[in-house]
Amino acid sequence: MAIGSTKPLYTLICTYTLLLISALADARILGLNSTSESDESQVFLWPLPSNFTFGNGTISIDPDLSLAFYFNGDNSTVSTIVEEAFRRYKAIIFKHSSSFSKLRLTRDLPYDISELSIIVRSDKEELKLGTDESYSLTVAKGDDHSIVGGAKIEANSVFGALRGLETFSQLCAYDYVTKTVQVYKAPWYIHDTPRFAYRGLLLDTSRHYLPVNIIKQIIESMSYAKLNVLHWHIIDEESFPLEVTTYPNLWKGAYTKWERYTIEDAYEIVNFAKMRGINVMPEVDVPGHAESWGAGYPDLWPSPSCREPLDVAKNFTFDVISGILTDMRKIFPFELFHLGGDEVHTDCWTSTPHVKQWLQDHNMTANEAYQYFVLKAQEIAVSKNWTPVNWEETFNTFASKLNPKTVVHNWLGGGVCPKAVAKGFRCIFSNQGIWYLDHLDVPWDEVYNAEPLEGINDASEQQLVLGGEVCMWGETADASNVQQTIWPRAAAAAERLWSKRESISAGNITASVLPRLQYFRCLLTRRGVQAAPVTNFYARNPPSGPGSCYEQ
Incomplete structure (x- = not known):
């Protein structure tokens, strides 16, 4: 009875230990262990966003990440451009997906991000010179429930949403120890717009x-x-x-x-x-x-x-x-x-x-x-x-x-x-x-x-x-x-x-x-x-x- 009751605790401790070791290892490899949060050279995004802040947390992404899409608050209209882009980027982010089915059977911790919300303010999909490609991207910490699902992209056009998806994908990194996709240095708040049209x-x-x-x-x-x-x-x-x-x-x-x-x-x-x-x-x-x-x-x-x-x-x-x-x-x-x-x-x-x-x-x-x-x-x-x-x-x-x-x-x-x-x-x-x-x-x-x-x-x-x-x-x-x-x-x-x-x-x-x-x-x-x-x-x-x- 005593052995049976400690087994979940032992699993939990091991899981947390693996997460900590992996996070420290990846931080060392990627140069993310700098104590200066304003040091932009430690931000591995390309091209560099216009404005951004980040923290020092590590959060996990659900491999069954779902998309919640809204045109001006209405989620009854669907953008094929955004939907197809989401599928493409999901395949990139979770390219190790064959490992996930077994992992989910034994994983005791919930994922921090289970849904990506994309809010687009215009349903026009005309692409021309000067089309608005600006976007905002928020990736919340695991204990921040103000963002439903944990991540949100807001844009004036579907093409701005595409740029936000690219940036989101670059924040996601596969951890080979825990076999999860993680975002380092959370929370992220990014407001981005191109310099030239x-x-x-x-x-x-x-x-x-x-x-x-x-x-x-x-x-x-x-x-x-x-x-x-x-x-x-x-x-x-x-x-x-x-x-x-x-x-x-x-x-x-x-x-x-x-x-x-x-x-x-x-x-x-x-x-x-x-x-x-x-x-x-x-x-x-x-x-x-x-x-x-x-x-x-x-x-x-x-x-x-x-x-x-x-x-x-x-x-x-x-x-x-x-x-x-x-x-x-x-x-x-x-x-x-x-x-x-x-x-x-x-x-x-x-x-x-x-x-x-x-x-x-x-x-x-x-x-x-x-x-x-x-x-x-x-x-x-x-x-x-x-x-x-x-x-x-x-x-x-x-x-x-x-x-x-x-x-x-x-x-x-x-x-x-x-x-x-x-x-x-x-x-x-x-x-x-x-x-x-x-x-x-x-x-x-x-x-x-x-x-x-x-x-x-x-x-x-x-x-x-x-x-x-x-x-x-x-x-x-x-x-x-x-x-x-x-x-x-x-x-x-x-x-x-x-x-x-x-x-x-x-x-x-x-x-x-x-x-x-x-x-x-x-x-x-x-x-x-x-x-x-x-x-x-x-x-x-x-x-x-x-x-x-x-x-x-």
């Missing part, structure tokens, strides 16, 4: 074809870093892989008949991205970088031996551009459309007899014809309710002629965004010296320290900088290595674009930021993302020897 990644599928599933994996990984625009550079001089119904021979410019994107593929990518709060901005680069168009329609070439820029002298050229944009408008709802306009070499125009004659007839130089082409393409895009984005050469060459809605995309170097916003244009920052991911010798800290607002001090002009994007050009990247080329350096830019400037620019970033970035890189690998070590001299190189994921 546009936080992008360019993906080039022309230089090397990327299968749809690879593109979707990259989109998924973007959501982990809270990036929100996929700039899909679909077409270039090397290949034209996209189906265009109006001009069906265009995708004869694909490398092979197996390396193509159907209309259905494009729809699938756009919808997949929206479910993760990510817009897709397509790019059709004109008039240069378009040799592949002539594989299906040779009349688009100035001549068979001189194949780009596109023939400015023929109305057919602009009919094809209009047809492409008409078809693409049905697929891509995002208001920005990238028209390229970079690296236009006009030798073909001046050396091809019929184009040369056209220039003379219209009293144009080749440079003036370049301006004419870009402005005509802009006019077509605007007529289809798109806002044109152009690479900076168009601004550098004829800024005063550009459509005033134009978004100038910086890439050649610094100093362009200050000039563009001073003239009233909006700007996207992508300085190639630091944010081109195919430049493999650019280290993570240079990516991190790049500042989109550098040289812009006027508050009204700062508002014209939409944000920035890192660019994954595909000359030396395909499905075999694209993800380890993107990550983790893209995450460094992602935090620059999300977090408050004053929070991430102070102090020694090697001491305060590097441990968090290494932790995030390991989080990516645990989630199946092929992220390379952080501190390699060359990006995407494998480790140089044995060691912990957290110190590579």
Whole structure:
């Protein structure tokens, strides 16, 4: 009788001991045993939230965590976007779920968090530039019953709720001793909003074809870093892989008949991205970088031996551009459309007899014809309710002629965004010296320290900088290595674009930021993302020897 009565007590003591040992061990590993609660370097969240406080408690999460969803207090309406996101994140958080069925039979302690409440104030699910992505996240201590279920996300839009779910998932850590999911440093109170509306990644599928599933994996990984625009550079001089119904021979410019994107593929990518709060901005680069168009329609070439820029002298050229944009408008709802306009070499125009004659007839130089082409393409895009984005050469060459809605995309170097916003244009920052991911010798800290607002001090002009994007050009990247080329350096830019400037620019970033970035890189690998070590001299190189994921 005495032995029987002490057995539950013995089990309880053992359970508490295991919890304590495990918590101390994990705290030591993750650097969470600091006595300074204001030391942000000990907070392993990426990107760093705008405002947050935390405590020193450890709480457990029920593997049967349920979702309570409310639109303005009404729980009768369901958001498919939030429901599907909750299922995705639950699978990530509880990836060791096969262990839980047995564990629950012997576990005597109740879980601290059994329900996640998500409150969204608007039932609109339109995703566009400037959509409100702010959120608040509260994770209460186990003895705090003011939050029903123990955790709550509040947001103005479903897309803010998605960002809150990502942060919640990063707070959750699996304990291998107790075999439970825990949140350290509870309670957490987080109020978060992005610094920039546009936080992008360019993906080039022309230089090397990327299968749809690879593109979707990259989109998924973007959501982990809270990036929100996929700039899909679909077409270039090397290949034209996209189906265009109006001009069906265009995708004869694909490398092979197996390396193509159907209309259905494009729809699938756009919808997949929206479910993760990510817009897709397509790019059709004109008039240069378009040799592949002539594989299906040779009349688009100035001549068979001189194949780009596109023939400015023929109305057919602009009919094809209009047809492409008409078809693409049905697929891509995002208001920005990238028209390229970079690296236009006009030798073909001046050396091809019929184009040369056209220039003379219209009293144009080749440079003036370049301006004419870009402005005509802009006019077509605007007529289809798109806002044109152009690479900076168009601004550098004829800024005063550009459509005033134009978004100038910086890439050649610094100093362009200050000039563009001073003239009233909006700007996207992508300085190639630091944010081109195919430049493999650019280290993570240079990516991190790049500042989109550098040289812009006027508050009204700062508002014209939409944000920035890192660019994954595909000359030396395909499905075999694209993800380890993107990550983790893209995450460094992602935090620059999300977090408050004053929070991430102070102090020694090697001491305060590097441990968090290494932790995030390991989080990516645990989630199946092929992220390379952080501190390699060359990006995407494998480790140089044995060691912990957290110190590579």
